[in-house]
Amino acid sequence: MIQFDAVHKRFPNGTTAVHDLSLRMPEGGVTVLVGSSGCGKTTTLRMINRMVEPTSGTIRVGGKDVTEQDAAELRRSIGYVIQQAGLFPHRTVLDNIATVPLLLGHGRRRARARAAELLETVGLTAEAGKRYPHQLSGGQQQRVGVARALAADPPVLLMDEPFGAVDPVVRTQLQDELLRLQKELNKTIVFVTHDIDEAVRLGDRIAIFRTGGHLVQCAPPTELLARPADDFVADFLGAERGLKLLSLKTLAEVPQGPAPEGGAWTLVLDSRRRPLHWAPKNTPDAEIPVRPLKDDDSLLAALDESVASPTGLVARVDADGVLTGVSSRDDIHEHAGRAHTEARVAA
Numbered sequence: 001m002i003q004f005d006a007v008h009k010r011f012p013n014g015t016t017a018v019h020d021l022s023l024r025m026p027e028g029g030v031t032v033l034v035g036s037s038g039c040g041k042t043t044t045l046r047m048i049n050r051m052v053e054p055t056s057g058t059i060r061v062g063g064k065d066v067t068e069q070d071a072a073e074l075r076r077s078i079g080y081v082i083q084q085a086g087l088f089p090h091r092t093v094l095d096n097i098a099t100v101p102l103l104l105g106h107g108r109r110r111a112r113a114r115a116a117e118l119l120e121t122v123g124l125t126a127e128a129g130k131r132y133p134h135q136l137s138g139g140q141q142q143r144v145g146v147a148r149a150l151a152a153d154p155p156v157l158l159m160d161e162p163f164g165a166v167d168p169v170v171r172t173q174l175q176d177e178l179l180r181l182q183k184e185l186n187k188t189i190v191f192v193t194h195d196i197d198e199a200v201r202l203g204d205r206i207a208i209f210r211t212g213g214h215l216v217q218c219a220p221p222t223e224l225l226a227r228p229a230d231d232f233v234a235d236f237l238g239a240e241r242g243l244k245l246l247s248l249k250t251l252a253e254v255p256q257g258p259a260p261e262g263g264a265w266t267l268v269l270d271s272r273r274r275p276l277h278w279a280p281k282n283t284p285d286a287e288i289p290v291r292p293l294k295d296d297d298s299l300l301a302a303l304d305e306s307v308a309s310p311t312g313l314v315a316r317v318d319a320d321g322v323l324t325g326v327s328s329r330d331d332i333h334e335h336a337g338r339a340h341t342e343a344r345v346a347a
């Protein structure tokens with residue numbers, strides 16, 4: 001756990017970057033810090049590994065006060081990923097990743113073997129390891145940045161807008177990859193972003209700051225979306241707050257029935273009972289597209305399909321893509337409403 005108690009940071013020029021911050025960041029969870037520009041997110045993050053020293057208050061990592069540890073040693077024991085990856089331009093990708101293990105006194109061979117393993121973990125080929133950072137795309141460089149931060153297997157990972165400089169498609173891929181990695185690695189991650197959608201997607205808890213370094217609310221995303229503490233938080237979450245909450249709920253509990261037969265729509269299946277398309281009764285040759293969904297797809301995706309498809313129906317499939325049933329727009333709507341009520345009650 002990372003624990004801030006009454007932490008204050010005032011820079012010599014008089015700027016208060018962080019104001020009386022008390023915050024718990026749970027072990028093995030992703031805590032996302034969000035808020036408008038200049039609200040103190042980066043300063044908060046950098047105080048954890050002592051790149052910035054607090055003016056007052058205490059910060060503990062795993063129960064130990066950070067100021068009582070050697071700063072260089074502390075920094076080596078905490079992974080740090082920044083925007084643009086911050087790679088050494090004149091070292092190969094493999095040597096970039098091996099940097100920290102080497103600093104920690106691992107032999108060159110062991111450090112490079114570990115680096116090669118990590119390349120694969122973050123989804124890069126061995127060939128990419130031989131290249132120099134400028135020979136990789138922005139998204140690939142960010143993957144190397146993540147691999148380098150993981151090289152010493154630190155329990156804590158600090159990530160400062162790590163995916164801020166890549167296009168939205170690559171950004172989504174990197175987010176997926178981080179979620180996959182986190183399932184395996186269970187690191188305590190502190191993640192800074194401007195992007196509330198990214199925060200909702202990645203965060204187990206989201207801390208929202210406002211200018212002057214004030215923490216306004218820290219809560220799991222569903223709680224934040226269901227019960228924002230004030231208008232500032234509600235505005236920050238945006239007008240589509242209700243839909244964002246549905247992106248965190250799955251389709252699993254929505255009832256499903258058999259595919260309709262002999263009605264206005266027929267679901268055409270292949271020989272293994274995988275949905276191909278819908279056929280309208282009056283023009284059976286027309287092929288109306290179907291987007292089958294699985295139990296772990298979101299309620300938002302289900303709502304989208306139920307309004308986008310003229311059938312008003314959502315075809316449900318198992319992990320192999322085989323039809324399990326069909327849900328109606330009404331069922332999905334009702335569950336969407338119920339998800340909101342439950343989130344408000346639970347919060």
Ligand SMILES: Nc1ncnc2c1ncn2[C@@H]1O[C@H](COP(=O)(O)OP(=O)(O)OP(=O)(O)O)[C@@H](O)[C@H]1O
Nearest residue numbers: 011013015016017036037038039040041042043044
């Ligand atoms: N070294 C410094 N000296 C003086 N003021 C600073 C210093 N570093 C940051 N600040 C100020 O402290 C405040 C908080 O900065 P910080 O970088 O933590 O904000 P942020 O929320 O991370 O912003 P952004 O989203 O734009 O990166 C800002 O007003 C900034 O100008």
